[in-house]
Amino acid sequence: xxxxxxxxxxxxxxxxxxxxxxxxxxxxxxxxxxxxxxxxxxxxxxxxxxxxxxxxxxxxxxxxxxxxxxxxxxxxxxxxxxxxxxxxxxxxxxxxxxxxxxxxxxxxxxxxxxxxxxxxxxxxxxxxxxxxxxxxxxxxxxxxxxxxxxxxxxxxxxxxxxxxxxxxxxxxxxxxxxxxxxxxxxxxxxxxxxxxxxxxxxxxxxxxxxxxxxxxxxxxxxxxxxxxxxxxxxxxxxxxxxxxxxxxxxxxxxxxxxxxxxxxxxxxxxxxxxxxxxxxxxxxxxxxxxxxxxxxxxxxxxxxxxxxxxxxxxxxxxxxxxxxxxxxxxxxxxxxxxxxxxx
Numbered sequence: 001x002x003x004x005x006x007x008x009x010x011x012x013x014x015x016x017x018x019x020x021x022x023x024x025x026x027x028x029x030x031x032x033x034x035x036x037x038x039x040x041x042x043x044x045x046x047x048x049x050x051x052x053x054x055x056x057x058x059x060x061x062x063x064x065x066x067x068x069x070x071x072x073x074x075x076x077x078x079x080x081x082x083x084x085x086x087x088x089x090x091x092x093x094x095x096x097x098x099x100x101x102x103x104x105x106x107x108x109x110x111x112x113x114x115x116x117x118x119x120x121x122x123x124x125x126x127x128x129x130x131x132x133x134x135x136x137x138x139x140x141x142x143x144x145x146x147x148x149x150x151x152x153x154x155x156x157x158x159x160x161x162x163x164x165x166x167x168x169x170x171x172x173x174x175x176x177x178x179x180x181x182x183x184x185x186x187x188x189x190x191x192x193x194x195x196x197x198x199x200x201x202x203x204x205x206x207x208x209x210x211x212x213x214x215x216x217x218x219x220x221x222x223x224x225x226x227x228x229x230x231x232x233x234x235x236x237x238x239x240x241x242x243x244x245x246x247x248x249x250x251x252x253x254x255x256x257x258x259x260x261x262x263x264x265x266x267x268x269x270x271x272x273x274x275x276x277x278x279x280x281x282x283x284x285x286x287x288x289x290x291x292x293x294x295x296x297x298x299x300x301x302x303x304x305x306x307x308x309x310x311x312x313x314x315x316x317x318x319x320x321x322x323x324x325x326x327x328x329x330x331x332x333x334x335x336x337x338x339x340x341x342x343x
Contacts, residue, residue: 002216010213010220017209018236020202025055025240028199029247031192033256038189046256053267054200055240055260056082058207060271062233065211066225067275072287073225074218074233075279079271080292081230082238083122083299086268087306088332089242090261091325093249102322108255110161114262115307117153121146121269122300128285129293140283143276150270169313203240210236226291227339258310265303291339298335302328 002010032054036046059082067075094102128142214233218225241264248257276284309324 002212003219005216007220010216013209014213014236017206017213018239021058021206021210021237022239022243024199024202024206025243026247028054028196028203028240029244029256029260030251031196031199032244032260033248033251033253034192035189035196036253036256038187038192046259050196053264054196054203055244056237056264056267056271057200057204058210058240059234059237059268060274061204061207062211062214062237063271063275064278065208066215066229067278067284068280069215070279070281071215071218071225072275072279072281072284073289073292074215074229075275076272076284076288076292077226077229077295078214078234078237079268079275080122080296080299081234082271083118083265083268084230084295084302084332084335085235085238086241086261086265087299087302087328089238089245090258090306091321091328092242093245093257094321094325096246096249102249102254102258102325108161108259109164109166110157111255111258111262112307112310113157113160114153114259114266115303115310117149117157118262118266118269118303119300119307120153121149121266122296122303124149125269125272125285125296126293128283129288133283133286135283138280138282139276140285142285143273146269147273150266153266207237224291226289226295229292230295231336231339262306265299294338295335298331302331305331 002013005013032046032050035050039046059078063075063078066072066078090102124142124146128140131142134140210233214228217223217232218228241261244260245257248254248260272284279287281287305324305327309322312322312324314322314324
């Protein structure tokens with residue numbers, strides 16, 4: 001589709017698609033906050049389920065398109081690379097919240113459970129990759145297990161949010177998950193939901209464009225699928241999460257910010273399920289290489305560090321951010337250095 005475009009025009013199309021995704025995601029964040037207030041679902045759950053899933057749609061399209069075209073590494077690395085990048089974005093957002101460590105101020109049991117669920121879901125692809133190379137109707141059983149685990153986890157997360165068995169210790173910096181505008185409570189959520197759906201469709205269309213241009217980058221410049229997937233398309237399609245996180249922090253919706261990242265990452269594991277279904281040459285997990293597994297391990301390590309930060313709830317650390325944010329930045333920087341220089 002884009003093979004006949006000149007290189008400058010190709011980069012222009014890529015930049016325009018990325019820009020549209022970012023602009024649309026800003027409006028989507030505002031609507032998600034309104035939906036959270038009007039439906040009484042809470043910022044953490046709306047961030048995890050609605051906003052997280054919506055802003056991940058462009059990434060889903062990239063991975064599925066790549067898998068359908070037969071490039072398993074591109075599909076896989078786009079998914080797991082996006083998880084690592086989005087976790088990094090939360091560390092960057094911590095820099096903007098000056099009063100206290102973001103993970104301290106946004107204490108929420110649902111976010112803790114979502115982080116645990118994410119680690120569980122990320123362990124299943126590793127089990128599949130190290131197990132027998134099997135596929136039924138072209139789908140590995142681990143994909144089915146991953147999907148069922150996600151559905152189960154979302155249901156449990158809802159229970160944790162509605163009926164928590166423990167609550168975080170109150171401090172001066174703790175930010176409560178309450179409507180910013182009391183007038184929003186009780187209003188109809190139909191209109192903001194309808195607009196939200198339209199914005200999601202736009203992000204999905206942009207994701208298709210990004211996937212096609214990313215594939216052309218691999219062909220034209222001789223780049224590895226892992227590098228393009230983990231550091232180019234994964235980062236670009238993760239920009240909505242970055243923008244929505246910054247906007248949410250600026251609006252004071254801290255649970256929405258943290259829940260959006262963790263929930264988005266949890267939803268991103270379904271990229272692997274959809275990609276395995278789209279990949280028609282057998283099991284997706286046995287068609288990828290060690291470089292893809294490396295980014296999966298990076299995502300798990302960064303998630304574990306984030307979970308530790310949510311439990312520790314350090315008020316302020318080095319450079320007025322939490323120690324977990326410093327560690328997440330260091331882990332990601334190391335992963336990028338290895339991908340660029342040692343491959």
